[in-house]
Each structure stands twice: as C-alpha cells, then as structure tokens.
Amino acid sequence: xxxxxxxxxxxxxxxxxxxxxxxxxxxxxxxxxxxxxxxxxxxxxxxxxxxxxxxxxxxxxxxxxxxxxxxxxxxxxxxxxxxxxxxxxxxxxxxxxxxxxxxxxxxxxxxxxxxxxxxxxxxxxxxxxxxxxxxxxxxxxxxxxxxxxxxxxxxxxxxxxxxxxxxxxxxxxxxxxxxxxxxxxxxxxxxxxxxxxxxxxxxxxxxxxxxxxxxxxxxxxxxxxxxxxxxxxxxxxxxxxxxxxxxxxxxxxxxxxxxxxxxxxxxxxxxxxxxxxx
Amino acid sequence: xxxxxxxxxxxxxxxxxxxxxxxxxxxxxxxxxxxxxxxxxxxxxxxxxxxxxxxxxxxxxxxxxxxxxxxxxxxxxxxxxxxxxxxxxxxxxxxxxxxxxxxxxxxxxxxxxxxxxxxxxxxxxxxxxxxxxxxxxxxxxxxxxxxxxxxxxxxxxxxxxxxxxxxxxxxxxxxxxxxxxxxxxxxxxxxxxxxxxxxxxxxxxxxxxxxxxxxxxxxxxxxxxxxxxxxxxxxxxxxxxxxxxxxxxxxxxxxxxxxxxxxxxxxxxxxxxxxxxxxxxxxxxxxxxxxxxxxxxxxxxxxxxxxxxxxxxxxxxxxxxxxxxxxxxxxxxxxxxxxxxxxxxxxxxxxxx
Numbered sequence: 030x031x032x033x034x035x036x037x038x039x040x041x042x043x044x045x046x047x048x049x050x051x052x053x054x055x056x057x058x059x060x061x062x063x064x065x066x067x068x069x070x071x072x073x074x075x076x077x078x079x080x081x082x083x084x085x086x087x088x089x090x091x092x093x094x095x096x097x098x099x100x101x102x103x104x105x106x107x108x109x110x111x112x113x114x115x116x117x118x119x120x121x122x123x124x125x126x127x128x129x130x131x132x133x134x135x136x137x138x139x140x141x142x143x144x145x146x147x148x149x150x151x152x153x154x155x156x157x158x159x160x161x162x163x164x165x166x167x168x169x170x171x172x173x174x175x176x177x178x179x180x181x182x183x184x185x186x187x188x189x190x191x192x193x194x195x196x197x198x199x200x201x202x203x204x205x206x207x208x209x210x211x212x213x214x215x216x217x218x219x220x221x222x223x224x225x226x227x228x229x230x231x232x233x234x235x236x237x238x239x240x241x242x243x244x245x246x247x248x249x250x251x252x253x254x255x256x257x258x259x260x261x262x263x264x265x266x267x268x269x270x271x272x273x274x275x276x277x278x279x280x281x282x283x284x285x286x287x288x289x290x291x292x293x294x295x296x297x298x299x300x301x302x303x304x305x306x307x
Numbered sequence: 308x309x310x311x312x313x314x315x316x317x318x319x320x321x322x323x324x325x326x327x328x329x330x331x332x333x334x335x336x337x338x339x340x341x342x343x344x345x346x347x348x349x350x351x352x353x354x355x356x357x358x359x360x361x362x363x364x365x366x367x368x369x370x371x372x373x374x375x376x377x378x379x380x381x382x383x384x385x386x387x388x389x390x391x392x393x394x395x396x397x398x399x400x401x402x403x404x405x406x407x408x409x410x411x412x413x414x415x416x417x418x419x420x421x422x423x424x425x426x427x428x429x430x431x432x433x434x435x436x437x438x439x440x441x442x443x444x445x446x447x448x449x450x451x452x453x454x455x456x457x458x459x460x461x462x463x464x465x466x467x468x469x470x471x472x473x474x475x476x477x478x479x480x481x482x483x484x485x486x487x488x489x490x491x492x493x494x495x496x497x498x499x500x501x502x503x504x505x506x507x508x509x510x511x512x513x514x515x516x517x518x519x520x521x522x523x524x525x526x527x528x529x530x531x532x533x534x535x536x537x538x539x540x541x542x543x544x545x546x547x548x549x550x551x552x553x554x555x556x557x558x559x560x561x562x563x564x565x566x567x568x569x570x571x572x573x574x575x576x577x578x579x580x581x582x583x584x585x586x587x588x589x590x591x592x593x594x595x596x597x598x599x600x601x602x603x604x605x606x607x608x609x610x611x612x613x614x615x616x617x618x619x620x621x622x623x624x625x626x627x628x629x630x631x632x633x634x635x636x637x638x639x640x641x642x643x644x645x646x647x648x649x650x651x652x653x654x655x656x657x658x659x660x
Contacts, residue, residue: 087394087414171494267387267455269414
C-alpha cells in the first residue's frame with residue numbers, strides 16, 4: 030500500500046466528492062518531480078565525471094554519447110527487434126510461471142496436508158538461484174527457446190507461490206468463521222472473501238515475480254542467446270562499446286518501470302472493484 | 308568492482324597526462340603487469356610466446372639486477388576481457404587476438420603493437436554422423452563460435468572463401484568451454500575454434516573438417532603483444548627489456564629440441580597435451596612463432612580491420628602506421644643478433660628472405 034492510496038482513502042472518508050479530490054490531490058507536481066531528483070543527480074555526476082575525464086571513455090562514455098547511441102539503436106530498429114523478442118520471452122515465461130504459481134500457491138495455502146508434503150521441498154528448491162539451474166536445464170532443453178522460457182517461468186513461479194499461499198493463510202480466522210456461520214456458497218466465498226482478501230499480497234508477489242522475470246531474462250540472454258535486449262548488452266560489451274550496454278540498461282529500466290506501474294494500477298483497479306474489507 | 312578502482316583511474320589518467328605533456332622517461336616501474344588470453348579453463352597459465360617468457364623466466368632475467376616485480380594474468384574472457392582490463396589501467400603488456408586488438412584500438416584504447424605473438428591454428432569440427440565434410444557443407448547449419456574473437460574473423464573468412472556468408476548459417480555465440488558442452492549435447496552442429504576441439508574428436512564426438520594448416524597461413528588466427536602508449540613513453544628502457552625477453556622466448560621456441568618442454572608449459576593452460584602436440588605436428592615452431600612485424604602481419608591486420616568495419620564491429624578507422632611500434636622489436640633483434648633469424652614474409656605469407 031503506497032502513500033498515494035493512503036491519502037486517497039483518508040480523503041474518501043473525509044470529503045463527499047472523494048474520488049475526484051483524491052485524484053486531484055494525488056497528482057501534485059511534486060509527486061512527479063521527486064522521483065526524478067535522484068536520476069538527475071546521477072546524471073549530473075555522470076556528466077561531470079565524463080567532462081573531467083575521471084574515468085576512461087571506454088569505461089564510462091559521456092551521457093550525450095549514450096543518448097546518440099540510443100537514438101541510433103531506436104532509429105535502426107535494433108531496439109524494437111530485440112525488445113520484441115525479449116518481451117515475448119518475458120510474457121510467455123511470466124504467464125507460465127505466474128499462472129502455475131497462482132494454482133500451486135492456492136493449493137498450498139488452502140490445503141494444510143499438501144503444504145506439509147510439498148512446502149519444505151518447494152522452499153528448498155526455491156532457494157536455488159535461477160542461474161544454478163542453468164547447467165542442468167541446458168542438458169534437458171538444449172540451448173533453444175524452451176530453456177529461456179523455462180528459466181524465466183521458474184523465476185516467476187517462486188515469488189508467486191509464496192505470496193499466494195501466504196495471502197490465503199493470512200486471511201483473518203474470524204472472516205472464515207463468519208463465512209461459515211453465514212453458510213456462504215463456495216462461489217460467494219471465493220469472490221467476496223478469498224479473492225479480495227488475498228489480492229494485495231498476491232499482487233505484490235506478482236510484481237516481485239515480474240522483476241525476477243527481468244533478472245532471469247537478462248541472465249539467459251547473456252548466457253545463450255543470439256538476440257534480445259540482454260544479448261544486445263553482451264554484444265556491446267564484447268565490442269567494447271559500453272554506450273550500447275548503458276542504452277540497454279536504460280531501455281530495461283524504462284520498460285520494467287512501465288510494467289510494474291501497470292501491474293500496480295491493475296491491483297488498485299481490482300481493489301476498487303472488490304468490496305472494502307477493512 | 309571497477310568503481311572501487313577510482314583511485315587507480317585517477318592515477319592512470321595522471322600518468323597518461325604526464326606522459327603526454329612531458330614525455331619524460333623514468334628509470335623503471337615498480338611492477339610490470341602482463342595479460343594474456345587463457346584457454347577458458349580457469350588456469351593461471353596461457354600459451355604462445357608470453358607463456359614461455361613467463362614460465363621460463365626470460366623476462367625476469369632481463370630485470371634480474373632490478374627490484375621490478377611482475378604480475379601475470381590469463382583471462383578466461385580472452386580478448387574482450389583484456390580490453391576491459393587495459394581500459395581499467397590494470398595491464399601494461401597484453402598478448403591477445405587480432406580482432407579484439409582492433410576492437411580495443413578502434414574504441415580508443417592507447418595500445419601499441421610491439422610484435423606478433425605468432426599464429427593460432429584454427430579448427431573446424433562437426434558432430435560425427437552429420438554430413439559435414441567441408442566448410443561448404445555448413446550451409447543451413449548451427450555453428451558455434453566465440454564472437455568478437457579472432458576465431459569469429461577466421462570463421463567468416465572461411466565462409467567467404469567457400470562462397471557462403473554469415474546469413475547461410477546460424478551462429479551461436481559461446482565461449483570455448485561452453486562450445487564443447489553444446490557440441491556434446493547436440494545443441495549445435497559445428498564449431499570453429501582452437502585445438503581445444505581435438506579432445507572432443509578424440510572422444511569420437513566430432514570430426515575435424517577444416518584446419519588453417521591446410522587452408523594456408525592467411526586463414527590462421529593471429530594477434531600481437533601490445534604495450535600501452537603511456538607505459539612505453541614513460542618507461543622506454545623497461546619496454547625494451549620486456550621485448551628482449553619476449554624475443555629470447557621466441558628464439559628458444561624456434562629450437563626444435565625445446566618443443567617437448569614448450570608443449571608441457573602450454574598444457575598448463577588446460578588445453579590437453581595431446582591436442583597441443585597435434586596442433587603443431589609437422590609445423591616448425593620457428594615458423595608458427597615468427598615475431599616480426601612484416602608485410603604479412605600488417606596485411607592480416609588491414610584485412611581484419613576491413614572485416615570489422617563491414618561487420619559493423621568497429622565504428623572508427625585505425626591508422627596502422629601509428630599503431631605499430633616496431634623500434635623495440637628491431638633494436639631487440641639487433642641486440643640479440645637475431646636480425647636474420649626469422650624470415651620476413653610477403654603479404655601472402657611466403658618467406659621473402
């Protein structure tokens with residue numbers, strides 16, 4: 030729960046024309062400018078370093094050079110072509126990993142027996158970093174696309190399962206008791222209680238999963254790929270053109286932020302749709 | 308990690324500035340740092356002339372009346388990693404392949420070419436059972452190479468000589484050790500690499516269908532031993548001593564009675580002894596490790612620069628005249644009476660005297 034939604038809730042309680050006012054107040058210019066303060070400071074330090082030649086240009090090219098490289102990469106379609114492949118890998122891996130993670134997490138959260146059987150094994154496997162799986166998975170899947178998708182899916186699976194199971198287990202006991210007393214149907218229980226109550230936790234799990242997906246993507250593309258944003262960065266390093274590497278970092282940062290913001294928006298929408306359960 | 312070395316950068320920059328402004332020669336450095344390409348097995352030893360000069364102490368001999376210390380690093384990441392280390396100011400001398408030499412220099416690394424480190428035999432191997440018997444048969448196949456290294460150049464040149472282009476094959480970019488795994492797992496059909504491939508052949512996993520020994524001297528891997536410009540400007544005497552040590556190593560190599568010992572030294576790099584033995588079979592080491600900067604070497608570099616531009620590996624041109632610095636080599640050969648020891652080669656690789 031972020032500051033903005035807290036403010037929004039207070040305002041909603043206080044003022045009759047709640048939403049509009051909350052919306053207006055939430056978009057103060059300061060909200061937009063504050064997050065830019067640190068990047069601006071970094072950019073300034075970077076420019077100063079470059080101008081003074083404190084680092085060799087081969088290690089840290091000046092911002093203007095990175096910008097012009099980024100411009101070239103966009104103009105020549107390199108970014109678009111690589112991004113298309115990377116986003117496809119992310120989407121597929123995320124869909125598979127998060128999808129099966131929701132199912133498995135629900136099962137583990139609902140069934141104590143299943144959790145007793147699978148919980149410890151799952152947690153042990155989850156501790157192995159994605160990179161640790163690579164040698165084994167290469168033997169099974171070869172170097173083809175399947176390898177990349179599986180590694181990304183695995184990276185998404187773990188946080189989704191943990192968050193979903195946690196979300197379900199954290200539903201206050203008395204809610205469940207009330208539901209039992211009221212003899213709510215399974216359907217009603219699912220839509221009016223389980224989903225709304227677990228949504229915030231599940232979505233923070235999904236957001237974590239998405240960031241893990243990006244990490245896994247870059248790892249697999251650096252390891253065994255011929256295209257994609259991660260490979261573009263490896264290639265930039267091989268060619269000793271660090272500006273390409275930094276351009277790739279910027280692209281990933283912006284896209285990643287956009288996706289995370291998108292997920293946060295969806296979460297907020299869904300929370301609005303679900304009845305407030307305090 | 309590189310950011311932790313800021314002080315070094317500052318020192319490097321300062322040294323650079325001093326070197327440029329005053330061009331003042333100083334007696335001897337405290338430490339001289341050497342880098343060479345490793346064979347991808349993580350061993351602290353390398354191959355070619357530098358490894359001999361290191362292990363047999365030829366360079367240390369040249370400094371035996373001084374307190375100068377030496378650092379030797381052999382990079383698993385080969386040429387590209389050596390470029391990074393040089394930019395970081397962590398290396399004074401480096402032995403690495405021609406293509407990364409070019410990539411580093413084109414991006415503004417202050418390297419100077421002192422001498423040729425010799426040639427690397429390039430092998431093309433395909434999984435057994437596949438109908439691949441020549442470079443021509445690679446059409447439509449999955450081939451793994453380490454991109455950005457001299458083997459990348461050698462592979463595309465071999466394709467070109469056989470009427471193919473990079474578009475006719477699927478290139479999979481892997482490091483040497485990973486290539487062996489990929490071939491063994493059947494994930495790729497063929498590879499262009501060094502004699503490391505021979506151990507897979509001995510296990511019956513691949514067949515060798517191409518060697519640069521059969522295809523001619525211009526198809527072999529090449530490269531140089533470089534020095535950073537600030538170092539050679541500041542320490543001309545130390546640079547001369549190092550080059551003399553390297554020449555003595557090359558001369559030692561050229562004597563056939565030392566072949567066995569040389570192979571043993573190179574095997575420390577992790578490349579199996581048997582593979583090294585076969586790589587140099589029927590080939591005089593004097594010919595393979597000719598240190599000269601002659602028409603042949605210059606032409607190989609000119610050709611590879613052209614290639615790098617066509618493949619968009621470099622964005623800037625390189626002035627070859629300003630890059631080669633042969634005065635240390637010439638003086639060293641004279642000092643040691645080796646002026647006529649190695650033949651000069653014409654552009655096509657044939658000895659002219």
